[in-house]
Amino acid sequence: MKTLNDFNFKNKNALIRVDFNVPLDSNFNVTDATRIEAAKPTIIKILEDGGSCILMSHLGRPKGAQDEFSLKHIVSKVEDIIGVETQFIDNCVGDTVEQAASNLQPGKILILENLRFHEEETKGDKDFAEQLSKLGDIYVNDAFGTAHRAHASTTVVAQFFPESKCFGYLLEQEIKSIDKVMKTGEKPVLAVLGGAKVSSKITIIENILDKVDHLIIGGGMSFTFAKANGGKVGDSICEDDKMPLALEILKQAKEKNVQVHLPVDVIAADKFDNNANTQICDINAIPDGWQGLDAGPKSLENFKAVVLESKTILWNGPLGVFEMENFANGTIQLGNYIAQATKNGAFSLVGGGDSVAAVKQFGFEDKVSYVSTGGGAMLESLEGKTLPGIAAILE
Secondary structure: OOEHHHOOOOOOEEEEEOOOOOOEOOOOOEOOOHHHHHHHHHHHHHHHHOOEEEEEOOOOOOOOOOHHHOHHHHHHHHHHHHOOOEEEEOOOOOHHHHHHHHOOOOOOEEEEOOHHHOHHHHHOOHHHHHHHHOOOOEEEEOOHHHOOOOOOOOOHHHHHOOOOEEEOHHHHHHHHHHHHHHHHOOOOEEEEEOOOOOOOOHHHHHHHOOOOOEEEEOHHHHHHHHHHOOOEEOOOOOOHHHHHHHHHHHHHHHHOOOEEEOOOEEEEEOOOOOOOOEEEEEOOEEOOOOEEEEEOHHHHHHHHHHHHHOOEEEEEOOOOOOOOHHHOHHHHHHHHHHHHHHHOOOEEEEOOHHHHHHHHHOOOHHHOOEEOOOHHHHHHHHOOOOOHHHHHHHO
């Protein structure tokens, strides 16, 4: 696996696919710069070598060239974070862009306009990828968030750099973190899967049963398992059509000696509302008209014991409706247990949109080993799929 450390970028133009698909407010200010911060070590290494950086990214899902999706809006934020004067050009291919790239001095940064202003980007067009390839001497993919897309800038362009392509530090870290959970993790290995639906996690569960010793199933999808086992779940979210699958998963887990830990009690509410009336219920005896919205105290005690004895932990999905303050406790406590296990020497990987949002919201970012930057890419990795953006560098 070729990484930045295999190259010296002195007097080289590095063509870097970054993921600067960041949220902007109505005045086009960046509201969360995590993804720009994440690319900083890669950019700094290249600049310190005496190279220059040509950054390409998408922003949003534009229909053609739309000003609101222009990357010009993030240039000042990139300058603030990297600490280097940054140029911008209002296209990503063509003679003017090639001229700007060839005139770029060592130690300088050039940001190209939004790749998705050209439909050829998402179509994985080879001619478009070849035009992009003319801009750099070495291709660096540091965009884990788009590594599961076979787009021109993430995958196809790599073929024009047969000997001079590598992973940036961020993408290298993502690959190693997932490998640690899926391949090389110290046992016992625990996966915590939460969220609303079993259907969205089926392939992940099936793929990780061979890799883990413990599986905690929480959040909305736990009710499908409870009902499949004969429990009464009241008005809780439940995928009735997935109950046979839930029983099959439990059967497979037993055959593979994986211990599955389901909630035993929940905080139930009489409506889906932060100010609803609540009571603690056995998960198998939730009254009609009530729905489980968070893990209960006994469940959390059980989960705590499992987390603290684990040496490798994957967390994907919350334990309750953490967006509502009164149903956030389960997710917060889980974060505390994982933070404690990490402090005691465990490796913890957090990935997937909701769990990453929870980790940021409740201040656990620096208390776990690694927080993944890619939602869809992370999930596809956990499903055992080879991501095209990664395969393109390894070929």
